[in-house]
Amino acid sequence: MMIDPRTIMVKEKFAAFKYVIPVISGKGGVGKSIISTALSLVIAKKFKTGLLDLDFWGASDHLLLEAKNQFPEEEKGILPEEIKGVKFMTVAYYTQDQPLPMRGKEYTDAFLELMAVTRWDDTECLIIDMPPGMSDPFLDILKYVKNGNCLVITIPSRLSLNIVLKTLTILKEQNIKIMGLIENMRPTSNNNQRINELARSYKVPYLGFIPYYPDLDNYLDSLSDFISTDFFQQISSIVSKGLSL
Amino acid sequence: MHEWSLAEAVLKSSVEEAQKRDLKRLTEVKVVLGELQGIEEEIVKFGLDNLKKGTMAENANFIFIKEHASFQCRNCQNIWELREVDLNDYSIQESIHFVPEVVHSFIRCPKCGSPDFEVVRGRGIYIKEISGED
Numbered sequence: 552m553m554i555d556p557r558t559i560m561v562k563e564k565f566a567a568f569k570y571v572i573p574v575i576s577g578k579g580g581v582g583k584s585i586i587s588t589a590l591s592l593v594i595a596k597k598f599k600t601g602l603l604d605l606d607f608w609g610a611s612d613h614l615l616l617e618a619k620n621q622f623p624e625e626e627k628g629i630l631p632e633e634i635k636g637v638k639f640m641t642v643a644y645y646t647q648d649q650p651l652p653m654r655g656k657e658y659t660d661a662f663l664e665l666m667a668v669t670r671w672d673d674t675e676c677l678i679i680d681m682p683p684g685m686s687d688p689f690l691d692i693l694k695y696v697k698n699g700n701c702l703v704i705t706i707p708s709r710l711s712l713n714i715v716l717k718t719l720t721i722l723k724e725q726n727i728k729i730m731g732l733i734e735n736m737r738p739t740s741n742n743n744q745r746i747n748e749l750a751r752s753y754k755v756p757y758l759g760f761i762p763y764y765p766d767l768d769n770y771l772d773s774l775s776d777f778i779s780t781d782f783f784q785q786i787s788s789i790v791s792k793g794l795s796l
Numbered sequence: 797m798h799e800w801s802l803a804e805a806v807l808k809s810s811v812e813e814a815q816k817r818d819l820k821r822l823t824e825v826k827v828v829l830g831e832l833q834g835i836e837e838e839i840v841k842f843g844l845d846n847l848k849k850g851t852m853a854e855n856a857n858f859i860f861i862k863e864h865a866s867f868q869c870r871n872c873q874n875i876w877e878l879r880e881v882d883l884n885d886y887s888i889q890e891s892i893h894f895v896p897e898v899v900h901s902f903i904r905c906p907k908c909g910s911p912d913f914e915v916v917r918g919r920g921i922y923i924k925e926i927s928g929e930d
């Protein structure tokens with residue numbers, strides 16, 4: 552016999568949040584991380600908010616948030632670092648900026664471990680930055696998060712849409728709530744309503760678009776610069792207009 | 797210390813398992829502690845002694861079994877043990893203590909240098925057996 556003591560804790564922890572928002576796409580590089588991070592900072596003004604970077608292979612939210620390069624404090628569990636009101640957890644605290652090559656089974660173990668020992672306490676809303684794809688991280692979210700309300704990100708490219716539609720298909724099939732679809736990196740020359748219409752045909756709320764900002768990268772070195780961008784402003788307005796929280 | 801949350805996890809899981817088996821009281825719980833995670837038995841014990849009060853595990857005896865950690869390379873099948881690895885950097889030990897999988901950030905197969913290895917035994921904490929009375 553072998554009972555994994557973490558599973559019960561993980562289920563309880565997810566169930567304790569009022570809102571759990573996995574930010575997903577299926578497609579890589581469409582802005583999940585930058586949107587998750589901005590979203591958590593915006594929502595933190597209204598709710599006690601946490602951000603969990605679940606992209607263990609390509610963790611990046613700690614860079615945007617300028618997280619400390621040291622272990623989070625411990626007190627009957629691990630206390631996430633709090634950054635501008637956001638309780639933040641990432642595997643990057645423990646990899647010392649080294650690569651983390653591991654298989655999906657090991658990913659699941661790391662996920663259960665981090666979630667089982669992290670004390671989110673009275674956090675009401677947890678944003679989860681997901682890696683691309685439909686492998687273990689995606690399936691673990693389906694398995695352990697029963698109160699999730701997914702935010703799906705796409706870019707206008709056909710190569711993204713095709714994959715995102717598959718993600719929507721599986722979420723629908725599994726009866727997972729979908730908060731809506733965000734169109735990111737829309738070129739200024741593009742005025743078509745394709746993604747809007749597509750969202751409608753899938754009965755998913757279209758939450759709006761974020762333009763492509765060619766110089767965005769110049770503002771990602773410091774958190775205060777990031778917060779001052781039009782990109783950030785755009786996320787703020789999507790939250791205030793469209794998110795049913 | 798995060799041993800406390802592990803103690804909480806062990807207690808909740810044992811109680812849940814006991815309820816599944818229609819037990820009224822837990823008498824004994826065997827807990828395996830994997831070497832890789834380096835969990836401090838004394839702190840888990842202390843946590844359990846505090847947390848079990850007023851639960852069906854109040855009088856249960858928690859027995860800890862230490863398990864050596866060993867690895868097997870998926871590339872060349874080489875098998876080796878944690879004790880053969882020179883891991884004297886304290887911060888690396890701490891990192892692995894929190895999330896054992898980050899061992900893939902810090903060690904490689906001693907024979908072929910691959911990061912693609914499995915922790916065959918002694919990864920972390922799990923419950924091996926529970927006994928009780930109906």
Ligand SMILES: Nc1ncnc2c1ncn2[C@@H]1O[C@H](COP(=O)(O)OP(=O)(O)OP(=O)(O)O)[C@@H](O)[C@H]1O
Nearest residue numbers: 579580581582583584585683736761762763764767
């Ligand atoms: N609206 C935008 N305008 C300009 N650049 C953007 C925009 N949105 C995202 N980017 C940039 O695109 C790149 C990818 O973004 P990000 O890392 O957030 O994507 P991701 O979906 O999380 O990727 P992955 O699938 O690898 O996790 C980053 O360099 C980011 O700064």
Ligand SMILES: [Mg+2]
Nearest residue numbers: 583584606611
């Ligand atoms: Mg990302």
Ligand SMILES: [Zn+2]
Nearest residue numbers: 869872905908
């Ligand atoms: Zn090898």
